[in-house]
Amino acid sequence: MIIGFIGFGKVSQNLVKLISSDNIKFVTSAENRSEKTIEKINNSNIQTLDTFKDVAIQSDILISANSPKTALNVAKEYGRYAKGIYLDLNNISPDTTFEINGHVDNLVDGAIVGKIDSANPILYISGENANELLFLNDFIKTTKISDRIGDVSILKLLRSTYTKTLSALLIESQELAKDNNLEKEFFDILTLTEGEDFKEKSLSRISNTLNNSKRKSEELEEIINYFNENDLVMVKAALKKLNQ
Numbered sequence: 001m002i003i004g005f006i007g008f009g010k011v012s013q014n015l016v017k018l019i020s021s022d023n024i025k026f027v028t029s030a031e032n033r034s035e036k037t038i039e040k041i042n043n044s045n046i047q048t049l050d051t052f053k054d055v056a057i058q059s060d061i062l063i064s065a066n067s068p069k070t071a072l073n074v075a076k077e078y079g080r081y082a083k084g085i086y087l088d089l090n091n092i093s094p095d096t097t098f099e100i101n102g103h104v105d106n107l108v109d110g111a112i113v114g115k116i117d118s119a120n121p122i123l124y125i126s127g128e129n130a131n132e133l134l135f136l137n138d139f140i141k142t143t144k145i146s147d148r149i150g151d152v153s154i155l156k157l158l159r160s161t162y163t164k165t166l167s168a169l170l171i172e173s174q175e176l177a178k179d180n181n182l183e184k185e186f187f188d189i190l191t192l193t194e195g196e197d198f199k200e201k202s203l204s205r206i207s208n209t210l211n212n213s214k215r216k217s218e219e220l221e222e223i224i225n226y227f228n229e230n231d232l233v234m235v236k237a238a239l240k241k242l243n244q
C-alpha cells in the first residue's frame with residue numbers, strides 16, 4: 001500500500017513514525033517546498049516523487065496535511081488525480097470540508113485530536129469511505145464517527161466552541177482573583193472540584209489563548225458564522241473578551 005502526503009510538516013512526519021509497517025510505503029514531493037520541509041523529507045525514509053500530481057496518482061491513501069488556508073486549493077488541484085482515499089486532516093471549517101467534497105471522489109473527513117507529537121493522539125474520521133481507514137487503529141487510535149462527511153469537522157468546531165469560550169472565562173476569572181489578591185486560593189478552591197491538574201491546565205490554556213489571541217478570535221468568528229442560526233451568547237461574549 002502507498003500512503004502519499006501533500007504537506008510534510010509535523011502531522012505527516014509523526015504519522016510516518018506512528019504508521020510503521022513493512023507493507024506500507026510513504027511518498028511525497030519536494031515540488032515548490034521550503035528548505036525546511038525539503039530537509040525534513042530528506043531526513044526521513046520517505047520516497048520523493050517529482051510532483052504532487054504524481055503523489056496523488058500513485059497513492060492508495062492521499063493525506064492532505066498542509067494548512068487551513070491551502071487545503072481547498074490543494075483539493076482542487078490534486079483531488080481529481082486521487083483514485084484511492086483522500087484524507088483531509090487540515091484544521092478547516094465544515095463549509096470548507098463540504099466544498100472539498102465537491103472536488104474529491106473518496107473524501108474522508110479527518111481530524112487529529114490531541115497534539116500530534118503527544119503520546120496518544122486520536123484520529124477521528126467520518127464519511128462513507130471511513131471504514132477503509134480503520135486498519136490505522138493498529139498504529140494510531142482511530143475512531144469512526146459516522147458515514148457523513150462534515151461530522152468530524154463539526155465535532156472539531158463543537159470542541160472549539162467549548163474550549164475557546166471557557167478560556168475567555170478563565171482569563172476573566174483569573175483577572176478578578178488577581179484584583180482581589182486571591183489568585184492562589186482561586187486555583188486551590190477550584191482544584192477541589194475540578195481535579196488535581198486544574199491549575200496547570202488552566203494556566204496553559206490562558207497563556208496559549210493570550211499568545212494566540214488573533215487566531216483564537218478568528219476561530220471564534222468562524223464558530224459564530226457556521227452556527228449562525230443559533231443564538232451563541234457565550235461565544236460572542238468570549239470573542240468580545242478576546243478582542244479587548
Ligand SMILES: NC(=O)c1ccc[n+]([C@@H]2O[C@H](COP(=O)([O-])OP(=O)(O)OC[C@H]3O[C@@H](n4cnc5c(N)ncnc54)[C@H](OP(=O)(O)O)[C@@H]3O)[C@@H](O)[C@H]2O)c1
Pocket residue numbers: 006007008009010011012032033034035036037065066067068070074089090091111112113114115116117
Ligand atoms: N500540529 C498538530 O498537532 C495538528 C493537529 C491537528 C490538525 N493539524 C492540521 O494539519 C495541517 C498540517 O499541520 P502541521 O502541524 O503538520 O503543519 P506544518 O508543520 O506547518 O507543516 C505544513 C506543511 O505543509 C506544506 N505545505 C504548505 N502548503 C502546501 C502546498 N500548497 N502544497 C504542498 N505542501 C504544502 C509545508 O511546506 P512549506 O514548508 O514548503 O511551506 C509544510 O511541509 C494543518 O492544516 C493543521 O491545522 C495540525
